[in-house]
Amino acid sequence: MRTAAKAALALFSVIILIIGAGAWYVWNGMKPVQGQDKPTEVTIEHGTGTSAIADKLEQQGVIKNAMLFKLYLKYNNQGSSFKAGEYAFEPSSTYEAIIQKLNDGEVIPVETVRVTVPEGYTIEQIAADLSEQGIVEKAAFLQAADKIAKSKPEGITLNLPKPNDQVKHGLEGYLFPETYEFAVGTSAEDMIIRMIKETEKRLIEIQDFDEKLQARKMNLQELLTVASLVEREVVVDEERALVAGVIYNRLNKPMRLQIDATIQYALDKPKERLYYKDLEIDSPYNSYKHDGLPPGPIASPSIESIKAALSPEASDYFYYVTKKDGTQTHLFAKTYDEHLRNIEKSKQ
Known part of the structure; x- marks a missing residue:
């Protein structure tokens, strides 16, 4: 009996020891690292x-x-x-x-930097602005944009245009004008991808976008081209759809668009004032010399301009001229003679 009792006591002691060791192991293992x-x-x-x-x-x-x-x-x-x-x-x-x-x-x-892409800016203006702020070199930004335009990276589902030798910058018009926040050190490529995704996001938010685009018998490149023309021509939001309608009227006539903003885009450096010799510049973007739309957008259009291009206001107008009274609104005309009278009237 004593032997059995001793054995039981020894076994109990071992069990207690094991439990204690296990508890200590768990307790010690869960203690914060010192x-x-x-x-x-x-x-x-x-x-x-x-x-x-x-x-x-x-x-x-x-x-x-x-x-x-x-x-x-x-x-x-x-x-x-x-x-x-x-x-x-x-x-x-x-x-x-x-x-x-x-x-x-x-x-x-994360340390961040705010980047604003103004409405109506070109890719070159965006790149120059970022360079002036010390965020990314202009050449690096343009090089990254051209690279993405030629070989669309994963993660971009927006239907980007195919490479075209006539197009100045393949992603022109596809970098949405907005204020972005990037981590310091973000690459030019990642910035551009973010801007493209913002464009896609905004397009998706437009009700019945695909149906309206299909109804106009246009592709996205053509729509953004019209929207960019509206963006560069119009300041007052209420006139965007009407100007878009004038552009379509001239395209359907057909009449050459003769939009000064296309000349400014074709020039190496925009001018405060265009001269008649500038209208003779040899460029596919010259809407004074070539029929139809330019080969691509000439700026980053706002969502208002995109909506105007998608749903233009119907009218019989074929001409418009900017008033010189500071309102930045336009006088519209159905005929060239009426347009000439409006030009004189706009100076008053």
């Missing part, structure tokens, strides 16, 4: 699973034991809401603090 004097930065990529996150946290010294962290997550039904990003974990972070940070997506604040 000895760090600064935050540990960990990058969690998109699509990384909970198990891989735990392994990474152990590898980078944020936690002591990945297996225990996984068990803790499973027991507490955590981990499904972890967010990707670059994190900084403070020294001696507890499991609760780590989980909270990952759930909230409390990533390291």
Whole structure:
């Protein structure tokens, strides 16, 4: 009996010892890592699973034991809401603090820069503006734009035009005019892709866009070309649809558009005032010498100009001239004789 009692006592002691050792192992494994004097930065990529996150946290010294962290997550039904990003974990972070940070997506604040693309800007103007602000070199931006135009990268679903030797810049008109916020150091290519995606987003938001475009028997390149002409010709929003209608009237006549903005785009440097000799410039964009639309957009059109090009206002007008009274509105005419009278009237 004594022998049996001793054996039972020994077994009990061993069990207690094992339980104690196990408890100590778990307790010690879950304790915050000591000895760090600064935050540990960990990058969690998109699509990384909970198990891989735990392994990474152990590898980078944020936690002591990945297996225990996984068990803790499973027991507490955590981990499904972890967010990707670059994190900084403070020294001696507890499991609760780590989980909270990952759930909230409390990533390291990124230094950003605001970039504004004004309505009616050309790609070259956008590039020059970014260069002047020290954000990206003009040549690098234009080179990236040409590269994307020739080989559309993954992630862009917008129907970009096919390369055309007559087109000055393949992405002209496709970089939406808006204020963007980019992380400092963002590449020119990523900036351009973001601007293209914004164009696609805005087009999708237009009700029945595809149906209206199809009804006009136009492709996107042609629509954005008309919209860019409207953008460069019109300041007052209320006149955009009417001017778009005049453009279509001249195209359907057919009459040459004879829009000064196309000459300005064709010139190496825009001029404050055009002369008759400028109207003779040899360029496919010269709407005084060539029938129909220019080969592509001449600027980044606003959403208002795009809508006007998509849904123009019907009229019998074929001409318009800007008033010189500071209102920046136009006088419209049905005939050339009436247009000549309006030119004189606009000077008053």
